[in-house]
Amino acid sequence: MHMLSSQRNITDIQAHEIDLANDVGIMQKSTFNLMTRQAGGRDGIGYTILDAKNYLRSKRQTSMDQAMAKALNEVMPDTFHGLCTWHLMQNGIKHLGNLMKEGSCFVTDFKRCMYGFEDETQFEEAWGTLLSEFKLRDNTWLKHVYNVKEKWARCCMNNAFTLGMRSTQLSKSVNSSIKNCTKPNLNIEQIFKNFEQVVEEKRYNELQRDFEAPFDQTMFSADRTYFSGDASNADNRDRDY
Known part of the structure; x- marks a missing residue:
């Protein structure tokens, strides 16, 4: 069961430990082996080494996006910096596995949050329902995504001039x-x-x-x-x- 995508999740505490190990230069494999020992085995840690790699990769990408946004704000202050919706979906596949298969109910609901609401209240209700229905309130990646919703959610981009282009x-x-x-x-x-x-x-x-x-x-x-x-x-x- 611990290998199923639906059963895997990096908690906030685990994410903090992964970040600390990465900051001091500990190899990802060594970090994973240590945390596996602490959990009493791989079936108790709750995620795979690939999940940890994807978490760090996503965080680096977020840092790059933040750096780009800061540079644009300084050089071109009137420019809107949005996130590519195609890459957002691709990152979702890496982090949420089977939930992101084409045609799944999760993908349909996630896209509705992305494209379907002009009113922010309706978006918040739909997002909350999404997290509850699929038991994802503790998902680290979705928390990161929600924190930058102004860069991808339609309801938060009503004043942005994009000519309809949402991807690169x-x-x-x-x-x-x-x-x-x-x-x-x-x-x-x-x-x-x-x-x-x-x-x-x-x-x-x-x-x-x-x-x-x-x-x-x-x-x-x-x-x-x-x-x-x-x-x-x-x-x-x-x-x-």
Whole structure:
């Protein structure tokens, strides 16, 4: 039973001990072995070494996001710093395992909290129900996520101008296309020809989506009236710090 994702959880005390060990340079495996001994065996510790690694990785990412937010506030004070919803969902898969499988009730409820409420009171009620229903009130990762809700929850972003873009997939899609046309074995003429082809393709995709938009009812829903900023990747709008 202790191996099941639904039965694993890093408590606040355990998270503090992991942080202390990491701060003084103790290897993660040594930390895990010590805490396993203290708990009387692996079936009593409540999490795996992979869970500990994911916890530290998530915390580093949060620290990076905090540093980015601080830099943006100093250099571009009027800029809104939001979290990529696609990466948020990917981190959820790492921390919550089977609960994050596509089509699960948890994923549906989590996405509703992310996209479905303009009113913060309704969001708070839905979030509380989510934690209670799936017995996740002590989940460390969800606590971290909730503490930065102003960066991902729709109800907290009503005054942010985002053009509907909630993930970094658009920029990554463009970066990937540019990378493919600027390979080191190409001369400058070939690079520019390939680049022009990429631009032409992107413009055509945009024109096609503009034409199809009035007829595409899948872009809207009763509980989510946001529009995906990545027109060429519209089917990915629900997946995503």
